[in-house]
Amino acid sequence: MQMDTISRLSTKKLVRGLPDISFKKDTVCSECEKNKATKSAFKSKNAVSTTRPLQLLHMDLFGPSRIASLGGKLYAFVIIDDFSRYKWVYFLARKNDA
Numbered sequence: 001m002q003m004d005t006i007s008r009l010s011t012k013k014l015v016r017g018l019p020d021i022s023f024k025k026d027t028v029c030s031e032c033e034k035n036k037a038t039k040s041a042f043k044s045k046n047a048v049s050t051t052r053p054l055q056l057l058h059m060d061l062f063g064p065s066r067i068a069s070l071g072g073k074l075y076a077f078v079i080i081d082d083f084s085r086y087k088w089v090y091f092l093a094r095k096n097d098a
């Protein structure tokens with residue numbers, strides 16, 4: 001997420017628990033500019049490498065997040081189907097609930 005987006009979320013109070021901060025647009029240092037100009041580590045996939053749903057799933061478990069979900073959960077388990085790009089997100093109270 002870009003800094004101006006975070007600043008907008010903060011000033012408009014759109015995210016519960018986000019501190020009231022504002023970012024000033026400074027000139028970009030040469031190192032930041034150079035790093036932004038490099039190409040990404042992975043090439044974008046134009047074609048789907050799988051032939052049917054659920055053949056390949058990408059999963060990620062992360063947390064604890066600083067801000068709890070609406071249900072009070074601090075962890076999230078994300079599953080993405082490679083073929084359909086369908087996403088499941090499960091919020092968890094503890095990491096070992098996955």
